[in-house]
Amino acid sequence: MLALFLREIRLGVRAGSGALTGVLFFLAVVAVIPFGVGPDLNLLARIGPAILWIGALLASLLGLDRLFQADREDGSLDLLLMADSRHMLALTVFTKCVAHWTIGVLPLVLVAPMLGLFMNVPPLGLAAATLTLLAGTPAITFIGAVGAALTVVLPRGGLLVSVLILPLTIPVLIFGVAASRGAVADTDLFLPPFLILTALTLFFAVIGPVAAALALKGAAD
């Protein structure tokens, strides 16, 4: 599993992968919002965490369709499927998800505080938004793995993945934004939504890889 993880990381870091593109896309989405809603700093400070979350959600959907498709093209997906007897396929998918998250999504979380500064988000809100992103975005990757596995046989499944996945990620978004707002506002609480967010991540860490493994077995025949 460690070898697989390292392989995925190495493939991801090398040129031609979407890791850096995801960060750029995140930057672009967040930068476009102030043009849309106007440069009112008070308003931006209020909706800043929500913008960061939506940007991260869209950016992490971006590279998902390549999660299994690249492996399918060079045939290594069949090898992973055949190794099912030695390493459980769900565990393999889990490792791939973790690697994908480390390469594609962790950089987004790291640049999020900087982008939050542009939005005039107070330091406490920045810390909270980053923490919720760190806890919540793995859930998006795990849900996304199901969509990626379902559409792996489609030549142009990228758009379909987003359509299938977005409704399922809404609870993650709701509790992520609620927790980051709770850290700043006096009336809302931080801890309860944050704990639910963590629970969602753990829940999908189990459901996602199992369902994706089932889908991959169905796709290969």
Added chain:
Amino acid sequence: MTEKAIRRWIDLANPTRFLALADAMLPWLLGAAVLTVAVGLAMGFAAPEDYQQGITVRIMYIHVPFAWLSMFCYTVMAASSLGTLVWRHPLADVSLKAAAPIGAVFTALALLTGSIWGKPMWGTWWVWDARLTSVFILFLMYLGIIALTRALDDFGRSARAAAILTLVGFINIPIIKFSVDWWNTLHQPASVFRLDGPTIHPSLLWPLMISAVGFTLLFLALHIMAMRAEIWRRRVITMRRLAARRAEGEAA
């Protein structure tokens, strides 16, 4: 007795048997559905008006059945996915694929009638309240499942893919059901199916129950019709493929 029941269930796996049964059942089912809906709606119009809501309360007699069917249909689809994944029942996939558009239409109608009801009562067409949002997500999931079932041309693959997606999305159904209890928002809490009995007056409850049963029968009839059409469609596709292969063989 149970063995006999299981036997008949397995017999249904033969599409020809299913088609014969569907042909025999459909007129009765459709007739009963139309009759029950008519009786339910007539009783609904004869029922007294709500002292607060006035005549708009009559929207309830279609809104509530639509909303309940939108969840019932998804439950049927989730059961069908289990049938596909666990027992590999050949008709389970047909059932799932046939139910998805019907469910999407019922969900859209529930949202639409709710919106029309909400305008005079709440003063707004739409609020981002927990119940409304979760039903809207259900609508999006129906559309996603429809898109997925139509994206793959191989029946077996598309069956498994749609089944997995449906099962993952089933998490939403309890959320919809309990959303009005968990989050205290604008949509009223459950008033029919409660542990301490319905809180709605019998004069309004009876028409509602009858029209709910009627629309459920209508859903079952539509579902069987759609399944029949889907089986025929698959047969036509298979025959076309065979014909094409035969023509190719003769040419070579």
